[in-house]
Amino acid sequence: MTGRTLHVDLGSGTGRILDDGPAFSEWLGGSAAATELLFRHGDPKGDPLAPESPVIFAIGPFSALFPVATKTAALFKSPLTGELGESHAGGRLAMSLREAGIDALVITGRADRPSYLAIENDTVAVKSASTFWGQSATATDRILREAESKTGRKISVVRIGPAGERLSPMACATVDGSRHFGRLGLGAVLGSKNLKAIVVSGTKTLPLANPKEFKAVYDVLYDRVVRSKEMKKYHDLGTAANVKPLSMIRGLPTRNFSQGNFEGADAISGERFAEKFLVQHTACAHCQCGCIHLAELREEFAPYHYSTNRVSYDYELIYAMGSMLSLSSPEDILKLLLATEKQGWDVISLGCTLAWATESFLRGNLSLEETGGLSLSFGDGAAYLEVLERTAKGQGEFYRDLEKGCAFCSGKYGGEEWAVQYGGAEPGGYMTGENFAVTCMMGVRHSHLDDTGYSIDQKLLNAAQPLEDQVRAQVKEAQWRMVLNSLMICLFARGVYDEEVILRGLDALGLEWDAEKLQTMSEKALLRKYEWKALCGFDHGSVKIPEKMYSVQTATGLMDRDSLEERLRLYREYAGLKS
Amino acid sequence: MAVQYLNVVNRDQCIGCFSCMYACSRMVRNAGGSGKAALRVKGYAGVEGAFSIRVCARCEDPDCAKACPTGALTPAPNGGVRLKKDLCISCGACVKACAISALQWDEEERQPIPCIFCGQCVKYCPNDVLAMTEKPEGEDRR
Ligand code: SF4
Numbered sequence: 001m002t003g004r005t006l007h008v009d010l011g012s013g014t015g016r017i018l019d020d021g022p023a024f025s026e027w028l029g030g031s032a033a034a035t036e037l038l039f040r041h042g043d044p045k046g047d048p049l050a051p052e053s054p055v056i057f058a059i060g061p062f063s064a065l066f067p068v069a070t071k072t073a074a075l076f077k078s079p080l081t082g083e084l085g086e087s088h089a090g091g092r093l094a095m096s097l098r099e100a101g102i103d104a105l106v107i108t109g110r111a112d113r114p115s116y117l118a119i120e121n122d123t124v125a126v127k128s129a130s131t132f133w134g135q136s137a138t139a140t141d142r143i144l145r146e147a148e149s150k151t152g153r154k155i156s157v158v159r160i161g162p163a164g165e166r167l168s169p170m171a172c173a174t175v176d177g178s179r180h181f182g183r184l185g186l187g188a189v190l191g192s193k194n195l196k197a198i199v200v201s202g203t204k205t206l207p208l209a210n211p212k213e214f215k216a217v218y219d220v221l222y223d224r225v226v227r228s229k230e231m232k233k234y235h236d237l238g239t240a241a242n243v244k245p246l247s248m249i250r251g252l253p254t255r256n257f258s259q260g261n262f263e264g265a266d267a268i269s270g271e272r273f274a275e276k277f278l279v280q281h282t283a284c285a286h287c288q289c290g291c292i293h294l295a296e297l298r299e300e301f302a303p304y305h306y307s308t309n310r311v312s313y314d315y316e317l318i319y320a321m322g323s324m325l326s327l328s329s330p331e332d333i334l335k336l337l338l339a340t341e342k343q344g345w346d347v348i349s350l351g352c353t354l355a356w357a358t359e360s361f362l363r364g365n366l367s368l369e370e371t372g373g374l375s376l377s378f379g380d381g382a383a384y385l386e387v388l389e390r391t392a393k394g395q396g397e398f399y400r401d402l403e404k405g406c407a408f409c410s411g412k413y414g415g416e417e418w419a420v421q422y423g424g425a426e427p428g429g430y431m432t433g434e435n436f437a438v439t440c441m442m443g444v445r446h447s448h449l450d451d452t453g454y455s456i457d458q459k460l461l462n463a464a465q466p467l468e469d470q471v472r473a474q475v476k477e478a479q480w481r482m483v484l485n486s487l488m489i490c491l492f493a494r495g496v497y498d499e500e501v502i503l504r505g506l507d508a509l510g511l512e513w514d515a516e517k518l519q520t521m522s523e524k525a526l527l528r529k530y531e532w533k534a535l536c537g538f539d540h541g542s543v544k545i546p547e548k549m550y551s552v553q554t555a556t557g558l559m560d561r562d563s564l565e566e567r568l569r570l571y572r573e574y575a576g577l578k579s
Numbered sequence: 580m581a582v583q584y585l586n587v588v589n590r591d592q593c594i595g596c597f598s599c600m601y602a603c604s605r606m607v608r609n610a611g612g613s614g615k616a617a618l619r620v621k622g623y624a625g626v627e628g629a630f631s632i633r634v635c636a637r638c639e640d641p642d643c644a645k646a647c648p649t650g651a652l653t654p655a656p657n658g659g660v661r662l663k664k665d666l667c668i669s670c671g672a673c674v675k676a677c678a679i680s681a682l683q684w685d686e687e688e689r690q691p692i693p694c695i696f697c698g699q700c701v702k703y704c705p706n707d708v709l710a711m712t713e714k715p716e717g718e719d720r721r
């Protein structure tokens with residue numbers, strides 16, 4: 001890993017290669033290195049949608065070399081939260097960047113017309129996207145895969161749907177087959193740059209510093225990936241396997257976090273999806289696990305005439321479009337997911353915002369006037385589909401606002417108490433208790449993936465643990481994930497990659513790291529992110545949980561204000577943050 | 580040992596992970612990445628999850644070798660081809676002549692990549708898509 005950075009300025013339509021070696025040697029790569037690049041190129045006070053606001057993609061030293069190092073980090077200023085925007089995606093992007101010899105890609109400026117970026121090894125071209133501006137994320141993929149396919153070459157296609165073009169702060173960027181930079185609004189940032197898509201391909205291979213040791217480490221990892229129970233579960237039913245058990249412990253958010261057990265959980269379980277709808281598993285490039293589950297949605301559009309679409313699903317998607325909206329029909333969920341995929345929305349933000357709107361309507365906070373005569377009620381799949389259609393068409397102020405997220409909508413229409421969002425970001429699908437609430441508030445991305453709060457909560461169901469130990473475990477995990485996220489390892493493989501094998505792998509690549517250096521880097525990397533957040537104006541001392549959450553039963557019971565306060569205090573202390 | 584053929588035995592079980600291609604590059608050519616693989620896994624635009632795996636058929640009278648103007652690519656005694664690197668002029672005629680697009684092209688060296696039927700790709704396929712067999716079997720291969 002040499003820190004070879006491609007800097008593209010869309011304003012002038014030019015690209016140049018910069019040497020960012022130090023960012024990579026000091027910070028390992030991926031997420032932590034990209035944070036440094038964000039400090040260098042980004043203005044924390046700036047408008048996230050201004051031309052100069054940068055988007056930074058980065059891969060890590062294991063990308064395209066070791067199994068399941070499949071992720072690419074995207075860092076930007078989030079139009080949803082107004083602070084750190086960070087989202088990770090799989091697909092083939094990491095492989096393509098690596099094979100193009102690019103460790104980081106920095107994009108600034110705004111193209112003067114709809115454009116896409118084509119990167120092939122060292123050549124960069126800004127090409128016109130005028131003919132397919134307005135096209136869905138799925139159509140854009142079909143178009144570019146043909147337009148840019150070289151004989152037999154593997155290309156990666158990152159693109160936005162119409163939601164990104166409309167600058168919806170919950171717009172995602174879709175990567176290859178159903179992978180996403182889902183969270184925090186990367187789609188809007190690309191849209192603001194008039195950038196419809198990025199196509200990357202490369203033909204380079206990497207010399208191996210120590211082939212014998214490299215192969216030995218590879219075999220250890222391969223064996224774990226293919227044979228470990230840990231990874232097998234992601235392949236078999238996938239994360240959707242969690243629907244039933246989480247509902248059983250009251251941890252599956254239902255009807256806008258009103259309760260944690262959903263009476264329709266069996267009907268939308270991973271088992272049911274697999275038995276009735278699963279037609280294919282696929283994988284990100286260089287992942288032998290293959291966790292991507294594709295369902296087939298067959299719809300009758302005229303008597304005896306059918307259309308068929310493949311739609312990917314997993315736990316978070318079933319939560320956001322299923323239990324949150326009280327939908328217990330997989331077909332209803334798949335239809336909403338297909339519409340979401342085409343528009344290019346973040347499904348978690350969208351599901352939470354639909355749930356907020358429904359509760360608001362039921363409480364009389366929103367009227368038929370605002371909804372344009374449409375009644376919203378939990379369980380009404382057809383109405384939700386209509387909502388998505390009106391939102392996509394921008395039919396009326398309310399529908400134009402809806403795609404701006406919970407925080408914006410509740411600020412404007414009221415109902416903040418039941419707008420489930422933390423620092424502006426809608427949460428993942430866990431209603432497990434205080435540890436998870438702390439993850440949502442303190443996690444650098446406000447993501448359930450920032451630490452392991454939801455699983456600490458679940459362990460409490462079996463054995464009590466002192467509060468200090470819970471928080472300490474949480475912070476430790478948040479720091480450790482700085483290592484995994486800088487190597488850009490898929491977090492589903494976190495059980496495969498322990499410290500020992502990581503150090504062996506780095507050594508085999510001729511990179512000098514030891515346990516202490518990793519530890520220090522991980523602690524510093526976490527603090528660097530908080531530092532950037534603070535510069536944006538984020539105050540980790542004042543982030544709140546939605547009032548409603550104090551009155552609902554989570555898996556571990558009611559949440560307590562004092563105990564939550566204490567957890568936040570400890571979290572800051574253990575992470576080394578000044579209060 | 581009897582002559583071994585590389586066969587695609589369970590095409591529909593392929594998940595498109597490219598592990599086989601990484602294995603061939605790594606184990607046979609000592610290269611990191613997938614660019615030196617002697618086989619290819621292809622996807623289709625708009626058909627998510629459908630893959631076709633192109634492996635060398637170990638032809639007895641290979642079209643690729645016949646197309647080579649310099650004699651760099653020649654039939655191997657038990658089928659398949661071997662390459663004399665210094666005779667190759669990088670014209671690409673061989674790759675074009677392979678109707679099933681099995682013969683791969685090394686973009687860095689600008690030469691074809693003949694399969695040596697070592698079975699490493701088979702070993703690193705997690706889904707039993709590939710197998711080494713004693714006969715070229717089956718008709719729904721690729
Ligand atoms: S590329 Fe080389 S091996 Fe192939 S036909 Fe031309 S000269 Fe022969």
Ligand code: SF4
Pocket residue numbers: 585602603607616617618693694695696697698699700701
């Ligand atoms: S048999 Fe060996 S040379 Fe042929 S494709 Fe497989 S790994 Fe490569």
Ligand code: SF4
Pocket residue numbers: 592593594595596597598599600620632703704705706707708709
């Ligand atoms: S390793 Fe097996 S499953 Fe993976 S792409 Fe190759 S043939 Fe398909």
